[in-house]
Amino acid sequence: MADENFDEVEETTVETFDVNYSCLRCGTIVSNTELSRLPEIKCICGFRVFTKVRPPVVKTVKAI
Ligand SMILES: [Zn+2]
Numbered sequence: 001m002a003d004e005n006f007d008e009v010e011e012t013t014v015e016t017f018d019v020n021y022s023c024l025r026c027g028t029i030v031s032n033t034e035l036s037r038l039p040e041i042k043c044i045c046g047f048r049v050f051t052k053v054r055p056p057v058v059k060t061v062k063a064i
Contacts, residue, residue, distance in 0.1 A: 021050035029053060 019032045025047040035041055035050075042048050 020053040022053045023047050024049040024051055 020029050021032065021035060022029050023043040023045060026043065026045045028043055028045065030043065030050070040048075041050070043050070
Protein backbone atom coordinates (compact mmCIF):
# COMPACT_ATOMS: atom_id res chain seq x y z
CA MET A 1 0.00 0.00 0.00
CA ALA A 2 1.26 3.45 -0.83
CA ASP A 3 1.67 6.19 1.71
CA GLU A 4 -0.75 9.02 1.25
CA ASN A 5 0.98 11.87 3.01
CA PHE A 6 0.11 14.69 0.69
CA ASP A 7 -0.66 17.19 3.41
CA GLU A 8 2.71 18.89 3.57
CA VAL A 9 3.48 18.80 -0.09
CA GLU A 10 1.91 22.15 -0.85
CA GLU A 11 4.58 24.52 -1.98
CA THR A 12 4.31 28.23 -1.58
CA THR A 13 5.31 29.87 -4.78
CA VAL A 14 5.71 33.54 -4.08
CA GLU A 15 6.07 35.06 -7.45
CA THR A 16 5.16 38.51 -8.57
CA PHE A 17 2.56 37.90 -11.15
CA ASP A 18 3.06 40.45 -13.84
CA VAL A 19 -0.29 41.12 -15.37
CA ASN A 20 -0.32 42.99 -18.62
CA TYR A 21 -3.01 45.35 -19.70
CA SER A 22 -3.78 46.43 -23.18
CA CYS A 23 -5.18 49.86 -23.97
CA LEU A 24 -8.53 49.59 -25.67
CA ARG A 25 -7.79 52.48 -27.95
CA CYS A 26 -4.20 52.18 -29.11
CA GLY A 27 -3.40 48.67 -27.98
CA THR A 28 -0.34 49.62 -25.97
CA ILE A 29 0.60 46.88 -23.54
CA VAL A 30 1.33 48.07 -20.05
CA SER A 31 2.22 45.87 -17.11
CA ASN A 32 0.52 46.35 -13.79
CA THR A 33 3.83 47.32 -12.22
CA GLU A 34 4.13 50.14 -14.69
CA LEU A 35 0.56 51.15 -14.05
CA SER A 36 1.01 51.15 -10.30
CA ARG A 37 3.91 53.54 -10.69
CA LEU A 38 1.73 56.05 -12.46
CA PRO A 39 -0.21 58.65 -10.48
CA GLU A 40 -3.34 57.47 -12.28
CA ILE A 41 -4.24 54.56 -14.47
CA LYS A 42 -3.89 56.11 -17.84
CA CYS A 43 -2.39 55.13 -21.14
CA ILE A 44 0.17 57.24 -22.94
CA CYS A 45 -2.57 58.10 -25.41
CA GLY A 46 -4.75 59.41 -22.60
CA PHE A 47 -7.28 56.60 -22.69
CA ARG A 48 -8.12 54.97 -19.41
CA VAL A 49 -9.78 51.75 -20.39
CA PHE A 50 -7.62 48.69 -20.34
CA THR A 51 -8.27 45.05 -20.94
CA LYS A 52 -6.35 42.38 -19.15
CA VAL A 53 -3.98 40.47 -21.34
CA ARG A 54 -3.81 36.91 -20.20
CA PRO A 55 -0.50 35.16 -20.43
CA PRO A 56 -0.67 32.23 -22.79
CA VAL A 57 -1.58 29.12 -20.91
CA VAL A 58 0.86 26.38 -21.64
CA LYS A 59 -1.39 23.45 -21.91
CA THR A 60 -1.58 20.62 -24.28
CA VAL A 61 -5.10 20.02 -25.35
CA LYS A 62 -5.80 17.15 -27.61
CA ALA A 63 -8.22 18.00 -30.33
CA ILE A 64 -10.70 15.27 -30.82
ZN1 LIG B 1 -3.66 53.96 -25.40
